[in-house]
Amino acid sequence: MTGVRIAGTGHTHFGQFPERTGRDLFAEASAGAIEEAGVDRESVEALFYGNFMGELAEDQGHQAPLMAEMAGIRVPATRFESACASSGVAVREAVKDIRNGESDAILVGGAERMTNLGTAGATKALSIAADELFEIRAGMSFPGAYALMAQAYFAEYGGFREDLAHIAVKNHENALENDHAQYQRAITVEDVLEAPPVAEPLGLYDACPITDGASAMVLVSDEFADREGIDAPVSITGTGQGSDRMALADREYLARTPAASAAASAAYADAGIGPEDVELAEVHDCFTIAEVLAIESLGFFEPGEGIGAAHAGETTCDGTIPINLSGGLKAKGHPVGATGTSQIIELAKLLSGEHVNSDAVADARVGLAHNAGGTVASTTVHILEATQ
Amino acid sequence: MSEQRDEGYDEWIDAIDRGEGYVLECSNGHGSLPPRRLCPECGAGDLERRPLPEGGTVDTYTRTHVPTPEFAEDAPYVVAIADFGVARLTGQLRGVDEPEVGMRVAVGVEERETTGDPLLVFRSA
Ligand SMILES: [Zn+2]
Numbered sequence: 001m002t003g004v005r006i007a008g009t010g011h012t013h014f015g016q017f018p019e020r021t022g023r024d025l026f027a028e029a030s031a032g033a034i035e036e037a038g039v040d041r042e043s044v045e046a047l048f049y050g051n052f053m054g055e056l057a058e059d060q061g062h063q064a065p066l067m068a069e070m071a072g073i074r075v076p077a078t079r080f081e082s083a084c085a086s087s088g089v090a091v092r093e094a095v096k097d098i099r100n101g102e103s104d105a106i107l108v109g110g111a112e113r114m115t116n117l118g119t120a121g122a123t124k125a126l127s128i129a130a131d132e133l134f135e136i137r138a139g140m141s142f143p144g145a146y147a148l149m150a151q152a153y154f155a156e157y158g159g160f161r162e163d164l165a166h167i168a169v170k171n172h173e174n175a176l177e178n179d180h181a182q183y184q185r186a187i188t189v190e191d192v193l194e195a196p197p198v199a200e201p202l203g204l205y206d207a208c209p210i211t212d213g214a215s216a217m218v219l220v221s222d223e224f225a226d227r228e229g230i231d232a233p234v235s236i237t238g239t240g241q242g243s244d245r246m247a248l249a250d251r252e253y254l255a256r257t258p259a260a261s262a263a264a265s266a267a268y269a270d271a272g273i274g275p276e277d278v279e280l281a282e283v284h285d286c287f288t289i290a291e292v293l294a295i296e297s298l299g300f301f302e303p304g305e306g307i308g309a310a311h312a313g314e315t316t317c318d319g320t321i322p323i324n325l326s327g328g329l330k331a332k333g334h335p336v337g338a339t340g341t342s343q344i345i346e347l348a349k350l351l352s353g354e355h356v357n358s359d360a361v362a363d364a365r366v367g368l369a370h371n372a373g374g375t376v377a378s379t380t381v382h383i384l385e386a387t388q
Numbered sequence: 389m390s391e392q393r394d395e396g397y398d399e400w401i402d403a404i405d406r407g408e409g410y411v412l413e414c415s416n417g418h419g420s421l422p423p424r425r426l427c428p429e430c431g432a433g434d435l436e437r438r439p440l441p442e443g444g445t446v447d448t449y450t451r452t453h454v455p456t457p458e459f460a461e462d463a464p465y466v467v468a469i470a471d472f473g474v475a476r477l478t479g480q481l482r483g484v485d486e487p488e489v490g491m492r493v494a495v496g497v498e499e500r501e502t503t504g505d506p507l508l509v510f511r512s513a
Contacts, residue, residue: 119454123456148449254447
């Protein structure tokens with residue numbers, strides 16, 4: 001079985017661009033990825049593309065062939081939809097496709113246009129990742145769902161809003177020098193605690209912003225990289241995916257995310273490593289509590305121990321396991337369909353020394369990316385290793 | 389909301405409104421909510437209706453301030469997940485100023501303020 005290498009990456013700025021279409025965003029990101037990879041467009045054999053709310057935001061379904069056009073490639077093109085994990089699953093399928101010999105070079109990425117919907121429209125669009133009959137009809141919003149998990153966590157393990165605030169502060173700090181982040185602005189614990197409530201106990205600064213953006217990368221087989229002389233120092237060595245019951249109420253745990261644990265177990269086994277080998281991670285912190293649930297499910301911290309990790313400095317840039325050195329979804333932004341690929345791009349740059357925060361992890365060789373859909377009814381986990 | 393009925397779900401909401409709420413239970417004791425053809429836990433096909441217990445216990449809750457447009461006039465409101473033993477239900481907790489995990493609630497059906505649609509509601513029991 002061939003290895004899978006990251007040959008080139010491309011990224012738009014993440015932010016508010018209500019006038020820019022999804023197709024324009026993806027055109028920019030995909031051009032960047034193909035240019036950086038240095039491959040001929042004719043060598044790209046497929047497009048695997050992630051998008052969640054295109055029908056609601058742009059009246060545009062069936063986006064994959066459109067995005068292949070925008071990327072200037074005539075190849076089989078498929079859209080993947082798993083809510084906020086849409087491009088995470090696209091990456092996973094691309095990795096499998098290259099490994100099984102179906103393709104040697106694949107363009108994979110995602111895009112989301114969100115800010116043109118406004119806050120109410122985006123809140124509605126995001127909510128449909130939950131169970132329509134039993135959750136949306138009860139008034140559960142996306143922040144509300146994570147608030148339910150936060151309150152359940154507090155009830156089961158303890159913890160305080162201040163612990164969550166330290167996560168937001170850390171991720172904003174990490175984004176200060178990240179030029180494509182939505183927020184390059186420091187915040188304080190007081191800012192988080194005093195922000196208007198969205199869904200208690202979560203406030204405005206516990207939540208990621210509404211974001212427009214796109215990300216893309218070219219994945220290639222080891223043989224292709226060697227044959228074409230492509231400089232691709234980072235490999236995807238592990239992939240895993242997990243699912244859980246759709247409605248929060250139907251799950252065994254309200255304060256744990258077993259879908260992430262399942263995805264991590266599979267990815268660790270695939271890469272032949274364990275959580276103790278991971279030196280940095282990009283995790284899906286759509287809300288501050290989500291980062292806590294992630295780092296516990298991934299095996300970095302025991303259940304109940306993750307909430308204090310940012311406050312204690314264990315997950316900060318100089319901690320034992322830096323989490324979200326890119327700024328995470330919280331500060332970098334969360335254009336839903338683009339997020340999974342973006343996390344992997346940030347991680348690859350961190351491992352190859354090309355990231356503005358690479359100095360924080362100068363000797364690191366192993367990183368993990370965790371991309372969660374909805375209230376973690378879907379999760380992908382990927383392991384990246386610096387192999388060159 | 390459309391006028392179309394959602395088979396299984398609307399019937400269930402109506403039953404709760406009459407005080408005749410039920411859950412589905414498979415031969416292995418897994419509870420679930422309709423519509424189902426199979427038990428979502430084990431795939432068993434022998435689902436039977438069992439009466440929903442009188443009271444439940446709040447497992448978690450949140451006061452939502454930023455709603456979807458369909459709940460614009462309802463906000464702020466409290467969403468809770470309550471455990472009824474055989475299954476958990478998600479609804480809005482009304483008439484309680486300071487919700488607590490562990491509090492006992494009864495379930496019923498009231499109206500959404502914004503649209504008048506039926507809403508699963510918990511009240512202190
Ligand atoms: Zn069963």
